[in-house]
Amino acid sequence: MQRMMQNPKRFFRQRWEAFSQTPFYCLLRLFFGRMFHGHADSDAGDLDLGIGVIVVLLAMPGMLVSLLMFEKYGSLIRFLRGAGPYDPFSATIPDEYFFLVLSMAVSGAAALWRWDSIFLDRRDFTNLVPQPIRLRSIFLASLSAIFALVALLTIVVNAASMVLYPLAVVGSQPSLSLLLRFAMGHAVVMLLAGAFGSLAVFAVAGVLMTLFPAAAFRRVSLLVRFTLALLLLVLLGTSWAVPDWLKQLSVANAHRVAVLPPVSFLGLLRTVWGRGGEPFVAAMTKAGATALGAAFFTTILAYAVSFRRSFVRIPETPDAGPLPRIPASFSPLAPLREAVLRTPSQRACYHFVARTLLRSDGHLQVLSGFLALGLVASAATLNSAPTLHSLVHGSSPPAEFLSVPFILVYCVSVGIRFAFEIPSQLPANWIFRFWLDRERHEARPIARRVLLLLSLSWLAPVCFLATLAFWGWIVALRHTAILILCTVALVEVFLVKFRKIPFTCPYPSFKSYSGLIVVAYLFGYVFFTYYLPQMENWSLSGPWGILWFAPLLGIVLSAIHFYRKQMLDMDKELVFEDVSASGFE
Amino acid sequence: MLEARGLSKFYGSVLAVRDISFSLHPGHVLGYLGPNGSGKSTTVKMLTGLLEPSDGQVVFDGQDIHKNLIAYRKRLGYVPEEANLYSYLTGQEYLDMVATLRAMPKRHKNRTISSLLQLFSLWPHRHVTMGSYSKGMRQRILLIAALMDNPDVLVLDEPLSGLDVTTVLVIKNLIQTLSARGKSVFYCSHILEVVEKVCSHLIILRKGQVIAQGTTDEVREHMGKSSLEGVFLHLVEDRDVVQMTQDIVSVVSP
Numbered sequence: 001m002q003r004m005m006q007n008p009k010r011f012f013r014q015r016w017e018a019f020s021q022t023p024f025y026c027l028l029r030l031f032f033g034r035m036f037h038g039h040a041d042s043d044a045g046d047l048d049l050g051i052g053v054i055v056v057l058l059a060m061p062g063m064l065v066s067l068l069m070f071e072k073y074g075s076l077i078r079f080l081r082g083a084g085p086y087d088p089f090s091a092t093i094p095d096e097y098f099f100l101v102l103s104m105a106v107s108g109a110a111a112l113w114r115w116d117s118i119f120l121d122r123r124d125f126t127n128l129v130p131q132p133i134r135l136r137s138i139f140l141a142s143l144s145a146i147f148a149l150v151a152l153l154t155i156v157v158n159a160a161s162m163v164l165y166p167l168a169v170v171g172s173q174p175s176l177s178l179l180l181r182f183a184m185g186h187a188v189v190m191l192l193a194g195a196f197g198s199l200a201v202f203a204v205a206g207v208l209m210t211l212f213p214a215a216a217f218r219r220v221s222l223l224v225r226f227t228l229a230l231l232l233l234v235l236l237g238t239s240w241a242v243p244d245w246l247k248q249l250s251v252a253n254a255h256r257v258a259v260l261p262p263v264s265f266l267g268l269l270r271t272v273w274g275r276g277g278e279p280f281v282a283a284m285t286k287a288g289a290t291a292l293g294a295a296f297f298t299t300i301l302a303y304a305v306s307f308r309r310s311f312v313r314i315p316e317t318p319d320a321g322p323l324p325r326i327p328a329s330f331s332p333l334a335p336l337r338e339a340v341l342r343t344p345s346q347r348a349c350y351h352f353v354a355r356t357l358l359r360s361d362g363h364l365q366v367l368s369g370f371l372a373l374g375l376v377a378s379a380a381t382l383n384s385a386p387t388l389h390s391l392v393h394g395s396s397p398p399a400e401f402l403s404v405p406f407i408l409v410y411c412v413s414v415g416i417r418f419a420f421e422i423p424s425q426l427p428a429n430w431i432f433r434f435w436l437d438r439e440r441h442e443a444r445p446i447a448r449r450v451l452l453l454l455s456l457s458w459l460a461p462v463c464f465l466a467t468l469a470f471w472g473w474i475v476a477l478r479h480t481a482i483l484i485l486c487t488v489a490l491v492e493v494f495l496v497k498f499r500k501i502p503f504t505c506p507y508p509s510f511k512s513y514s515g516l517i518v519v520a521y522l523f524g525y526v527f528f529t530y531y532l533p534q535m536e537n538w539s540l541s542g543p544w545g546i547l548w549f550a551p552l553l554g555i556v557l558s559a560i561h562f563y564r565k566q567m568l569d570m571d572k573e574l575v576f577e578d579v580s581a582s583g584f585e
Numbered sequence: 586m587l588e589a590r591g592l593s594k595f596y597g598s599v600l601a602v603r604d605i606s607f608s609l610h611p612g613h614v615l616g617y618l619g620p621n622g623s624g625k626s627t628t629v630k631m632l633t634g635l636l637e638p639s640d641g642q643v644v645f646d647g648q649d650i651h652k653n654l655i656a657y658r659k660r661l662g663y664v665p666e667e668a669n670l671y672s673y674l675t676g677q678e679y680l681d682m683v684a685t686l687r688a689m690p691k692r693h694k695n696r697t698i699s700s701l702l703q704l705f706s707l708w709p710h711r712h713v714t715m716g717s718y719s720k721g722m723r724q725r726i727l728l729i730a731a732l733m734d735n736p737d738v739l740v741l742d743e744p745l746s747g748l749d750v751t752t753v754l755v756i757k758n759l760i761q762t763l764s765a766r767g768k769s770v771f772y773c774s775h776i777l778e779v780v781e782k783v784c785s786h787l788i789i790l791r792k793g794q795v796i797a798q799g800t801t802d803e804v805r806e807h808m809g810k811s812s813l814e815g816v817f818l819h820l821v822e823d824r825d826v827v828q829m830t831q832d833i834v835s836v837v838s839p
Contacts, residue, residue, distance in 0.1 A: 026685040030671070037673035123669045130633050130665075131686040132658040315636045316596060 023133050027141035028148070034124075035117045035149050054110075055156050061106055062099070063160035069095065069168040088169050088182055089273050094243035095169075096186070096269055099161055100262040101239045103190045104197035105232045106157045111150075111201035112225055112232075116361065118146055118202060119209060119306065125314040139307050143300065146202060154194030162187040181273065189269040192292055196261060199295035201228060206302025214310055214317055222361065226368040233376040235262070264288035336457065340449055345436060349446045353502045354454070356424050363419045363503070370415025377411065377529070378404045392470045396540040402479065403533035405463040409487050410528045412455045414521060417494045420447060420502035429504035433576055436501070441574035444498050451491045460484055478546050482536050485549060489556045490528060496560055497571070505576055586610050587632070587738055587769055591641035594627050601627040602793040604641070609738070609769045614760055616784030616801070617773040618817060624793040625773050626666060629742050632771060633663050645738070659687065662736035664744045666773075668723035672716030676707055676726050679715060683730045694733075701729040705752070720747030728756065739763065740771045745779060757783050781813040789820055796820050 004011040019025050036054060071077055072095075111118075120142055128138055166183035173179070208224060209217055238260060267284020270276050276285055341347045357363050385391045385400040392401070460480055467476035539545030564572075592605040602624035609615050619625050630636035632643055634654045643650045650657040670679060677698065684694040702708045705725045715723060724747050731739060741760075745753050760770055760783045774780050780787070780801075787804050789797040797804050797820055801813070808816045818826065 021685060021691060023686045023688065026682050030674075030682060033673065034671065123671065125635075126665050126667070126669050127671070127683075128686070129635055130658060130661070130663045131683060132655045132688070133686050134655065315630045 024137055024141055027128070027133075027138060028144055031120075031142050031145035032148055035114050035145065037117075058106060058110055058153065058156045059160055061102055062157055063164065065098070065102065066161045066164035066168060069165055073169045073172075075172040088173075088178070089270075089275055092169055093266070094239075095165075097243050097262055097266055098239040099158075099165065099186075099190060100193045100265050100269070101235055103154070103158050103161075103194040104262060104265075105236045107150075107153045107194040107197035108201050108232050109229070110153050110157070111198040112228055114149070115201070115205055115221070115225055118149075118205065120311045122314055125311065135312065138311075139304070142307070143303055146299070146303070150195055150198040150202070153198050154191050157194050158187070158190040161190060185269055185272040189265055189272055192268065192288075193262065193265045196265070196292050196295055197232075199292075199299050200261075203295050203298040203302055204228065206299055206306050209306035209310055210302050217310075222364055222368065225365065226372060229369060229372045230375060233372055234379075235260070237376060237380060238262070261288070261291055264291055337453070340453070343442065346442055346446055346449070349432075349442070349501055350449055353420075353446060353450050356503050357416065357419060357450070357454070360424055363422055363424065366419045366422065367412070367415045370411045370418070371408075374408045374411030378407045381407060381529075396475065396537065397467065397471055397479065399530075399533045399537040402536050402540075403529050405459055405479075405483050406486070406533055407529045408459055409455050409483065410490065410525055412459070413451055413487070413490060413494060414525075416451055416454060420498075420500070421505075421508055422503065423506055424503040426504070426506060429501070429576055432501050432504055436574060438574040439569070439572075441499070441501075443500055443574055444495050447495050447498055447502060448491055450502070451494070452487065456484060456487055475540060478540060479536070482539075482546065482549055485553050486528070486532055489553050490524075492557060492560050493524070496563065497567075499572060499574055500576070501574070586646065587771070588644040589628070589632065589641070590644060592628065592631055592638045592643065593640040594624075594631060594636065595639045600793055602631075602790075605790075605795055606641075607788055607795075607798065609771055611737070611767045611769050612764050613786055614764045614770040614772055614784045616780035616787045617771060617790065618775075618777070618780060618787065619790030623790040625790060626742065627793075628790075629666075629740060629771075629773055633661065633740055634658065659734070660737045662731035662734065662739045664724075664727045664731045664739075664741045666742040666746075668720065668727050668747075670715045670718075670723055670726065673714055675712050675714050676718070676722075677702065677711040679726060680729055680733065684733060687734045689734055697733045698729070701733055705729055721749055721752065724748055725752065736768070738769045738771070740773075742773045743775065744772075745774070745776065753779075777813045777817055787813075789817065791820065 120138070124138075129135070162183070166179060166186055170179045170182050204224065208220060212220060239262075242260065242263065264284045264287040267276070267281045267286075268288040270278075270281045271285040276282055337347075337350070341350050357367065381400050381403050382391060385398060390398060460483060463483055464476050464480040467479045535548070539548055587609040589605050589607050593603050594601045605624075605628060607615065617625055617628065627636065631638050634643070634650050634657060637651065645657050645660075674682070680698045680702070681694070684698060689697070699708075702711050705728070707722060707725055707729075710718070710722065715726065718726070724744070728744060731741070739760075745756060748756065757779060760772065764770055764785070772780065772784055784801055787797070787799065787801045788795055789804070797808070797816070799807070805811070805813065805816055808819055810816045810819060
């Protein structure tokens with residue numbers, strides 16, 4: 001104590017140096033690092049971004065939304081709009097709900113992303129257990145790393161909104177105590193909401209790990225992650241509807257939205273602000289605190305049990321490796337594949353690409369993410385119809401109904417196209433370098449077939465049957481034909497400069513116009529999923545309207561054909577390095 | 586002295602090894618041979634305390650290793666069969682971590698790591714992440730990690746995998762030098778020539794059971810074979826190697 005008082009800096013430095021040499025700190029640092037740098041299979045194509053980039057990516061949504069709030073609450077803008085004074089604790093309920101949803105969704109998504117890295121694996125066992133340290137130390141360090149990650153995620157996700165948002169809302173008001181009260185309440189509850197988002201995901205992972213054997217866990221893991229991603233997107237989607245419901249709520253029908261965690265945390269926020277007098281708010285506060293406590297203790301308990309069940313028993317279980325496959329004696333797609341894959345190299349490369357896409361966890365995660373996005377966007381589009389009845393009745397399908405397969409095709413195709421750029425086991429690409437002729441390669445035909453087969457093979461029949469059920473044969477055939485033609489054109493646009501065997505090249509480097517490419521994809525989404533269904537809706541009203549699509553698609557395909565024709569031969573050669581002019585076009 | 590006393594291990598209802606007993610004295614190099622699936626790795630895991638035997642015990646200096654596993658592991662150096670390392674750590678960071686976990690004094694730790702990195706030709710690559718290391722470089726990292734705390738017992742599972750000729754010669758000499766200094770070495774391998782050259786004693790395993798045991802010369806003489814390869818084929822292989830070769834050729838070149 002005396003030494004600390006005499007020279008506190010030196011005292012703490014010495015303490016820190018001593019602590020940094022302990023096995024616990026060493027393990028904590030290792031486990032924290034592995035959560036950012038991937039698990040044992042990270043060499044197999046996991047996207048390794050590093051802590052700095054991850055922090056920036058996580059902080060961006062909160063910062064952008066907070067900046068937008070200056071426009072909404074800025075005193076000058078309010079004055080120009082003729083808006084008078086307002087109570088920040090009541091007027092901000094919709095925004096606070098949105099921030100709560102954002103905090104939970106982004107923290108939860110980040111936890112989902114690192115799902116595979118939170119549990120100790122065979123590599124940890126091989127490297128750590130033979131060392132003279134107790135299993136208890138490994139467990140405690142690992143659990144501490146999880147909580148450190150949760151803390152970091154929640155702070156990073158909410159950092160910008162904790163500073164900027166209170167300034168935007170009450171910065172112009174003269175009372176400092178009001179600003180501090182508002183800011184403190186916002187910060188505390190946003191952090192708790194973020195922690196809940198991450199902990200809930202970790203708790204689900206821990207419970208699954210506890211309930212299932214390792215092999216079964218790996219099988220259900222992707223499905224569960226897909227479902228959780230979908231739920232997080234749905235949660236994000238509630239931020240447009242729920243604040244309106246909240247205004248009309250009474251205690252009697254509060255249970256309708258009580259299942260939504262952000263509503264509970266909104267109650268918590270009202271209580272922290274000293275506005276928790278209403279019975280509904282009190283009930284929500286209690287529900288929020290209970291949910292947070294349950295997530296915290298379930299995480300600890302599930303992790304402890306799964307550590308005991310899975311990690312300690314690793315030497316007794318064979319290395320799972322890739323999931324074992326059940327050899328399919330019959331595949332409904334086999335005749336179709338045989339018909340469209342004409343050459344031996346097309347067949348070989350197609351099977352490699354399709355199997356990598358569907359078996360590699362990293363690639364499947366990307367594809368599932370885009371599919372989840374497509375499903376949520378489809379649900380939102382259907383929800384935007386005036387009534388449910390109007391969706392399936394009338395002389396022709398409404399644009400909302402027609403746009404659903406377009407949204408799904410676009411999202412799945414972009415997902416697959418994006419996944420093509422993620423390398424998989426690069427040292428193994430020598431087989432393609434060795435066998436394929438760089439000048440007479442078939443990279444584009446292979447990618448085209450994969451994109452078309454993996455999107456249309458299931459979407460076209462579903463689209464046809466759904467349309468048939470409500471509007472009969474003619475409309476179903478027309479709608480499906482238009483969908484197929486538009487998808488073919490879309491795939492040609494996506495592959496305009498494509499000259500790689502998917503997964504065999506390193507990540508494309510960042511180009512000065514990469515941002516423009518992203519914007520082009522966003523515009524493409526709007527055109528493909530909004531304007532094309534509108535056009536189709538118009539074309540279906542007459543018997544010959546569908547013919548208008550022929551010249552449109554003809555122009556697109558001809559333009560692509562002539563563009564490719566004028567390309568230099570060297571720009572068409574097969575590549576295994578990132579030397580293409582445009583990378584991920 | 587390290588002893589295995591009647592070791593048996595079941596994985597569920599599957600018997601991996603049955604009633605294995607041997608002693609590894611200071612200064613001895615015990616070669617452990619057997620075909621794939623014969624129970625070598627299971628024995629290694631039990632010897633290192635990673636796996637508890639279903640029956641029997643591993644005894645070190647008269648005490649069951651599971652009674653004080655930490656103290657035992659402090660005196661054990663282990664090179665696992667696969668170099669499954671943290672690809673995002675540099676070689677130096679990994680060794681530093683292992684040394685910290687082994688509670689090596691800081692100054693001694695730094696000096697030893699630096700010297701061994703230089704001697705194993707990894708000094709120029711010490712700040713490169715291990716993801717870009719070759720198989721041989723990873724193997725050398727594992728050897729340094731096993732050796733740096735001056736262990737009394739070394740358990741080496743295929744330690745020469747992926748190493749270049751010079752390093753193989755160094756390791757072979759190193760094993761003999763360490764045994765001459767009183768270290769016990771348990772050497773598990775498929776490479777018969779190396780086992781024959783460096784091991785003073787030998788155990789041959791088949792389907793989880795010991796089928797030959799003794800000094801290398803004793804085993805050879807007992808079987809009436811001039812080389813270890815002959816002994817191994819005689820004891821372990823059911824298949825006629827020449828016939829198998831002809832069958833392969835007839836398939837690829839009918």
